[in-house]
């Protein structure tokens with residue numbers, strides 16, 4: 001049955017206007033006045049905004065780290081995402097060292113297909129520049145895995161400069177964006193060892209082990225390598241002003257560099273690590289939370305349009321049993337926290353609600369920006385005829401207090417426990433089918449599909 005959303009205020013990255021949105025066979029077929037006809041299902045969005053479904057281009061569902069696995073799987077994580085207004089995620093296919101990339105992709109698809117309640121894509125995390133890997137990339141890009149992820153830290157993931165150069169060359173030829181986790185490994189190892197040798201093993205030392213200098217050097221170095229080889233970059237999870245300055249320098253040289261930040265860097269500071277006992281472990285994520293000065297700098301950059309996306313880096317670990325691993329040594333605390341469900345409500349509340357962002361900027365940062373960077377546009381990330389009917393009816397008046405017990409993320413705490421928000425998804429549709437009605441999840445495992453993303457070959 002055709003679906004029409006009436007009486008709402010439609011928001012795109014450029015404009016907001018009163019209009020009906022007509023959906024036919026999973027796509028938006030028209031936007032305009034008086035589109036309701038007999039026989040259509042009518043959704044009354046009076047008093048609400050009508051937004052494109054959120055796109056979270058950086059999440060880690062059921063991600064193995066050592067013998068642990070992040071707590072949300074593709075079923076629970078995508079249901080939580082839907083409840084928060086996100087209809088598409090981009091997760092990762094990450095090979096073990098020596099494993100063929102195609103094999104890693106096949107295994108990841110097997111974990112997601114039939115489980116995901118929302119649409120999903122996969123970035124190719126590249127952990128070597130072997131001939132096999134280089135040979136596999138063009139075919140995988142054509143099959144819709146049209147973005148790479150590279151790391152400059154973490155055993156099992158980090159790449160040395162020669163490998164990064166070769167992989168960036170391929171990215172430039174294939175016309176795909178490379179998501180960069182760029183911390184300087186030597187700085188992180190050096191700082192961590194010095195802290196531990198001095199007996200500083202508590203969570204409060206986590207930010208000192210991963211200083212802004214490490215993050216800025218890693219980002220600057222990969223941007224220099226991209227200057228030589230070409231390739232569009234997206235600097236992941238920018239946490240501080242020092243990295244922003246490097247991004248600005250690269251852009252001033254004419255380089256194509258996207259920037260991503262996350263709600264936790266916008267809303268929280270390193271003060272969280274001073275919580276009593278071991279509670280600071282809840283906020284051990286990487287890069288770490290920074291200073292109030294950095295937090296303010298991120299908001300200003302966000303308002304000035306310097307960021308293309310706000311993603312979550314969702315990677316939840318239970319405080320009991322999992323975070324607990326690092327009670328005697330902060331370096332053993334699994335890195336990451338939950339955020340897939342709270343991204344839109346927090347950014348709306350703290351951004352639009354406080355007058356720091358317009359609704360159009362909100363749509364740009366949560367949907368259109370990541371869609372453009374990662375080959376989903378204009379199929380997703382925008383309300384326009386021909387696009388997938390991924391639609392959020394957003395109630396700007398709904399107030400609630402975030403509590404782990406009420407959320408759908410499968411983890412035993414919420415980093416924003418007790419945080420008040422105003423503005424929440426009322427109804428969410430994926431390709432015209434309901435995922436959330438009146439705030440209740442009505443989707444199902446397997447209702448989401450793998451999305452083949454496009455590339456722009458040179």
Ligand SMILES: [Zn+2]
Nearest residue numbers: 058059060313
């Ligand atoms: Zn990540």
